[in-house]
Amino acid sequence: MSGQLDELLNEVSNVVQASNAQTTASQALALEVAGKMGEIDAKADEVVDRLNLAMVESISTNLRKTLYLDVVSGDDGNDGETSVKAVQTLSRAIQLSPEFGMTTINVVADQIVIVDSDIAVWDKSIIVQLNGGVLEQVIKDGKAGRIREYGESRIRLKFGTVRTALLEDGFSDVTENSAFFSRVDNYATRLFVFSMVIDLGDLMLFSGGNHACDIHVLAISSTDLIFTPTAVNHNLAKINTNLFALQIGLSTLPETHTWPELIQGVVLAADGEPTNLLTNILFA
Known part of the structure; x- marks a missing residue:
């Protein structure tokens, strides 16, 4: 009986360890994904800023002119x-x-x-x-x-x-x-x-x-x-x-x-x- 209990406890311990390892891996993946998403967001913000600047410059150029007579x-x-x-x-x-x-x-x-x-x-x-x-x-x-x-x-x-x-x-x-x-x-x-x-x-x-x-x-x-x-x-x-x-x-x-x-x-x-x-x- 004692041997069966030890075997069961050992199996539970293995499951817990595997779960912890999986949780750690999931957390690491989540951090990696979050980092990638942060990079994507930063690049997206940069692109938006550049587009906004280009639009402002374009509008400014189109709406302010010097013509010669x-x-x-x-x-x-x-x-x-x-x-x-x-x-x-x-x-x-x-x-x-x-x-x-x-x-x-x-x-x-x-x-x-x-x-x-x-x-x-x-x-x-x-x-x-x-x-x-x-x-x-x-x-x-x-x-x-x-x-x-x-x-x-x-x-x-x-x-x-x-x-x-x-x-x-x-x-x-x-x-x-x-x-x-x-x-x-x-x-x-x-x-x-x-x-x-x-x-x-x-x-x-x-x-x-x-x-x-x-x-x-x-x-x-x-x-x-x-x-x-x-x-x-x-x-x-x-x-x-x-x-x-x-x-x-x-x-x-x-x-x-x-x-x-x-x-x-x-x-x-x-x-x-x-x-x-x-x-x-x-x-x-």
């Missing part, structure tokens, strides 16, 4: 992405600009860029860098050239002159309808003028829409305003009952005029302060 030697069949493949017209440069992105249009130095028809800017942020040149509004076939904003657009002018048109035979519209910069839809017009000369002819530079969903913005900085000698109408901008932001800094105009008198459509309260205008210039 040469009105003399450019060709609108070019892509505009280098100076030797410059486009010839501003309208083509704007067409090539990405929606919801920011494009700098780099104009060859000292050239005159003519706007003699409507140019539409749809959901784009455009910087026109004139490099000493002129952006000029012209009347053609009885219509004034205009740059018209749609959607979430904004335009910045830098380092040159912007010139509005003079009246001519057969054209007498000096209202906001012929403003150089205006808009069509219900969003806000946004124009930023930096380190420029505004050469104001008979037509105004800027007009806000009648029903804006946001605040119209005209910001002028480090800029000199002059009047074309033969101009008889001196109006910089027309605003409406919607809220309008006018900010002017480090800028000059002829001593015979003041900034407030160049702005049409301002509604004044009893104390002389404007009710539809946010501005840093004094009206009262």
Whole structure:
């Protein structure tokens, strides 16, 4: 009987030892698998990070562009992405600009860029860098050239002159309808003028829409305003009952005029302060 018991206990001991060995092996395998899974996870995270970075870089590249404009030697069949493949017209440069992105249009130095028809800017942020040149509004076939904003657009002018048109035979519209910069839809017009000369002819530079969903913005900085000698109408901008932001800094105009008198459509309260205008210039 004792021998049978010893044999049974010995068998149980062998089973326990085998079970322990199997458990140890299973634990080692589990640790190995966990290690491999950790390596796989780390590599997967690295791949995801690289993909995310590539996507961000791709989006940044696609949404931020510099295009070149040469009105003399450019060709609108070019892509505009280098100076030797410059486009010839501003309208083509704007067409090539990405929606919801920011494009700098780099104009060859000292050239005159003519706007003699409507140019539409749809959901784009455009910087026109004139490099000493002129952006000029012209009347053609009885219509004034205009740059018209749609959607979430904004335009910045830098380092040159912007010139509005003079009246001519057969054209007498000096209202906001012929403003150089205006808009069509219900969003806000946004124009930023930096380190420029505004050469104001008979037509105004800027007009806000009648029903804006946001605040119209005209910001002028480090800029000199002059009047074309033969101009008889001196109006910089027309605003409406919607809220309008006018900010002017480090800028000059002829001593015979003041900034407030160049702005049409301002509604004044009893104390002389404007009710539809946010501005840093004094009206009262």
